[in-house]
Amino acid sequence: MPSFMYVLFHVIFQLFNRVTDENAKRSELHLVGMICFSSKHYSAFAYHTKSSKWVFFDDATVKEIGSKWKDVASKCIRGHFQPLLLFYTNLEGTPVSSEDAPRQTTMCPRFKAHVNGEVPGKTKP
Secondary structure, three states, X not given: OOOHHHHHHXXXXXXXXXXXXXXXXXXXXXXXXXXXXXXXXXXXXXEEOOOOEEEEEEOOEEEEEEOOHHHHHHHHHHHOOEEEEEEEXXXXXXXXXXXXXXXXXXXXXXXXXXXXXXXXXXXXX
């Protein structure tokens, strides 16, 4: 089974367009996804254009929510989900080319991830 981030990336990659001409810049934008926070946990909602339904992603759980925005709003209220990041698409834009994606990523040399809740450089008493 694909990971949550793989599925989320795949869905979001399919949904977004880039605005490249003046006509597209004047067009209406559509909300197609959002990242939410609740109880020290992140989850996501994305609009699936082929099924015309909102989909909820929570770790390994993927569920259809409904076809209307009010279905998403109701789930957010019930689950105390706080929207943090909104994704929009321009239906008149052109697709984003994968050639624009970076070929390699590098971490900041000063960044050190916490492992198992331990802070680098600190020892346990």
